[in-house]
Amino acid sequence: xxxxxxxxxxxxxxxxxxxxxxxxxxxxxxxxxxxxxxxxxxxxxxxxxxxxxxxxxxxxxxxxxxxxxxxxxxxxxxxxxxxxxxxxxxxxxxxxxxxxxxxxxxxxxxxxxxxxxxxxxxxxxxxxxxxxxxxxxxxxxxxxxxxxxxxxxxxxxxxxxxxxxxxxx
Numbered sequence: 302x303x304x305x306x307x308x309x310x311x312x313x314x315x316x317x318x319x320x321x322x323x324x325x326x327x328x329x330x331x332x333x334x335x336x337x338x339x340x341x342x343x344x345x346x347x348x349x350x351x352x353x354x355x356x357x358x359x360x361x362x363x364x365x366x367x368x369x370x371x372x373x374x375x376x377x378x379x380x381x382x383x384x385x386x387x388x389x390x391x392x393x394x395x396x397x398x399x400x401x402x403x404x405x406x407x408x409x410x411x412x413x414x415x416x417x418x419x420x421x422x423x424x425x426x427x428x429x430x431x432x433x434x435x436x437x438x439x440x441x442x443x444x445x446x447x448x449x450x451x452x453x454x455x456x457x458x459x460x461x462x463x464x465x466x467x468x469x470x
Contacts, residue, residue, distance in 0.1 A: 302359065303366045310363035315444070317356040318387070322437045325353040325394050326430035332401050333426035339405040350398035357391040360384075376450060380443040387440060390433035397426050 302310045332339035332346050339346065361384055368381055400422065404414055414422075 302363050309367045309370070311360060311367045312448075314356065314360040314363050315441075318353075318360050319437060319441060321349070321353040321356055322387075322391065322394070323434050325350050325398065326434050329394060329398055329401065329426050330423075330430050332405070333397075333423040336405060336408060339401055340409065342402075344402065347395070347398045347402045350395040354391045354395040357388050361388070374447070376443065376447040380440065380447045383436070383440045383443050387433075387436055390429065390436050393429040394433055397422075397429055401426065 302314075304310055305313050328342065328346055328349060332342050364381070364384055368377060371377060404419075404422070408414065
């Protein structure tokens with residue numbers, strides 16, 4: 302996929318990743334910490350994680366197309382390198398969401414896990430969730446710099462948008 306309605310698909314698809322990764326991360330942590338929340342979430346948790354996982358390669362592929370159509374700067378290269386690292390985090394979210402869902406079903410069937418195993422799983426879920434969200438932040442920050450770093454100009458030579466007519470606010 303290269304363009305959507307005349308715009309590069311990457312700049313539109315990236316919003317899926319920016320929304321779904323933190324949402325999945327939060328849902329995973331809540332469900333890992335609260336069996337009641339996991340029961341209420343049911344199959345929605347792994348389905349959300351699957352949509353998140355699927356959105357990453359779509360966005361990355363569209364980003365690779367865009368990369369071939371923009372100037373190759375150091376900032377663009379950095380963004381591309383960071384973007385290539387998100388898929389393992391998304392896969393981790395998906396795998397752990399399936400594990401939490403499966404463990405919740407198992408516990409509902411009268412075969413619960415030990416407290417130590419449940420706490421360990423919750424810590425692992427939190428670590429992967431935080432790592433995924435931090436990675437999305439770093440990727441988004443580098444992407445914003447790649448897109449906007451040299452795009453803003455001021456007629457007075459100043460980058461302070463609050464100044465008008467020489468008056469400082």
